[in-house]
Amino acid sequence: MTFEVNFDGLIGPTHNHGGLSFGNVASNKHAALTSSPKKAALQGLEKMKALADMGMKQAVLPPHERPYIPTLRELGFQGETDSDVLKEVVASAPYLLKQVSSASNMWVANAATVSPFSDTQNGKTHFTPANLSSMFHRSIEAKTTSNILKAIFQGDDYSHHEPLPAGEYFSDEGAANHTRFCQEYGQEGVEFFVYGASRFNPNTPKPAVFPARQTLEASQAIARKHGLSSNKTVFAQQNPIVIDAGVFHNDVIAVGTRDLLFYHELAFLDSEQVISQLEESMDGHFQSIKVADSEVPLKDAVSSYLFNSQLLTVPEQTGYTLIVPGECMKVESVKTYLDSLPERHQQINQVHYFNLEQSMRNGGGPACLRLRVVMSQQQIEQTKANVFLTDSLYQELKDWVNRHYRDELTPDDLYDPALLAESRAALDELTQILNIGPIYDFQKN
Numbered sequence: 001m002t003f004e005v006n007f008d009g010l011i012g013p014t015h016n017h018g019g020l021s022f023g024n025v026a027s028n029k030h031a032a033l034t035s036s037p038k039k040a041a042l043q044g045l046e047k048m049k050a051l052a053d054m055g056m057k058q059a060v061l062p063p064h065e066r067p068y069i070p071t072l073r074e075l076g077f078q079g080e081t082d083s084d085v086l087k088e089v090v091a092s093a094p095y096l097l098k099q100v101s102s103a104s105n106m107w108v109a110n111a112a113t114v115s116p117f118s119d120t121q122n123g124k125t126h127f128t129p130a131n132l133s134s135m136f137h138r139s140i141e142a143k144t145t146s147n148i149l150k151a152i153f154q155g156d157d158y159s160h161h162e163p164l165p166a167g168e169y170f171s172d173e174g175a176a177n178h179t180r181f182c183q184e185y186g187q188e189g190v191e192f193f194v195y196g197a198s199r200f201n202p203n204t205p206k207p208a209v210f211p212a213r214q215t216l217e218a219s220q221a222i223a224r225k226h227g228l229s230s231n232k233t234v235f236a237q238q239n240p241i242v243i244d245a246g247v248f249h250n251d252v253i254a255v256g257t258r259d260l261l262f263y264h265e266l267a268f269l270d271s272e273q274v275i276s277q278l279e280e281s282m283d284g285h286f287q288s289i290k291v292a293d294s295e296v297p298l299k300d301a302v303s304s305y306l307f308n309s310q311l312l313t314v315p316e317q318t319g320y321t322l323i324v325p326g327e328c329m330k331v332e333s334v335k336t337y338l339d340s341l342p343e344r345h346q347q348i349n350q351v352h353y354f355n356l357e358q359s360m361r362n363g364g365g366p367a368c369l370r371l372r373v374v375m376s377q378q379q380i381e382q383t384k385a386n387v388f389l390t391d392s393l394y395q396e397l398k399d400w401v402n403r404h405y406r407d408e409l410t411p412d413d414l415y416d417p418a419l420l421a422e423s424r425a426a427l428d429e430l431t432q433i434l435n436i437g438p439i440y441d442f443q444k445n
């Protein structure tokens with residue numbers, strides 16, 4: 001048997017609302033609000049547990065160390081101890097503190113692009129950590145992401161690549177702009193890359209206000225590195241209009257799995273062509289559900305995160321299940337649409353709502369929080385790290401969060417030197433729980 005395993009990012013102890021992402025409406029709207037790292041992590045764990053209880057294969061990816069001292073040292077801050085480095089930053093460049101303290105690595109849909117073994121030339125599963133070059137606070141994630149992926153996916157079945165060259169030309173945001181279609185997970189599939197703009201061909205359309213975070217050239221480089229067949233790879237451009245409306249990743253406006261794509265009619269520059277290309281590469285075994293702007297206006301799609309849902313095939317159930325954020329209940333057009341969905345499109349016959357308010361306030365819904373990795377039963381069994389969510393791992397992680405996480409974090413709390421020590425103590429213990437080895441820089445010094 002082969003499965004699509006959802007690896008969810010465990011939300012880190014410094015989760016805060018930094019207002020760091022230009023073009024991400026929720027991040028800007030909630031800047032400087034008091035956050036609750038504890039609630040955030042527990043909300044994420046509840047979603048993982050619910051999916052595991054449905055019979056889905058569910059796993060967890062650990063958070064990164066924050067505040068991230070190696071970046072500060074790289075930028076010239078010195079100090080005998082790491083606390084001294086922080087003091088120097090607070091005194092001379094306080095704006096950097098929230099950049100290196102964000103728990104943004106929780107949105108693991110941006111951690112990497114993953115191509116399963118059945119799609120690649122050498123029969124291995126390929127990983128390319130995303131360089132996340134568009135936003136400084138996210139550009140510091142790739143190294144730790146790479147450590148984590150290498151610690152979990154060990155052995156000859158896996159091929160780990162370096163992130164693409166940093167900078168705007170090959171700006172890459174990972175799986176949030178990548179969807180894999182197939183019949184069965186273990187069979188050859190079609191990999192669908194959606195980009196915001198071409199960086200080397202300035203004559204192509206691009207957004208006027210907000211950045212296009214994924215370039216065509218980055219997506220093409222990944223397809224080459226992963227050894228994908230050209231007749232099983234589709235590239236499509238996002239509609240610049242949606243980027244300017246706050247759709248900073250394609251997974252905010254479309255979601256797909258197996259043979260089904262669920263999307264907003266404005267998602268792509270040329271939707272008709274995209275659909276026919278997908279049909280052709282899938283040899284006709286492909287279906288799509290298009291949501292009209294007259295039913296769910298773009299603005300409502302962005303505020304509710306309807307398309308940042310997880311589309312699942314649940315064991316023992318026919319049809320698809322949609323995992324949507326609780327915000328979908330509050331936006332009238334979206335609620336009306338979802339209520340009518342199972343009747344109108346028999347493919348999607350279950351809708352489950354989840355409270356992910358803490359992550360949502362930074363623009364991260366259910367789909368942002370997970371990285372999908374196709375794995376065989378044998379690969380799952382051979383994984384040494386204790387990352388698959390059993391009842392006991394769930395209980396242990398919940399207890400760990402309750403013991404280590406703060407109930408509240410204000411922007412000023414980032415100045416508290418105790419936060420560094422607390423976070424490290426928590427993460428050090430977590431590596432024991434997950435049996436994952438020393439993945440953090442502070443564990444290597």
Ligand SMILES: N=C(N)NCCC[C@H](NC(=O)CCC(=O)O)C(=O)O
Nearest residue numbers: 018019020021027104109176249368
């Ligand atoms: N769509 C997907 N797959 N992921 C959502 C990522 C949200 C993230 N927000 C942030 O990084 C905001 C952090 C802050 O403002 O504190 C981002 O913009 O990159």
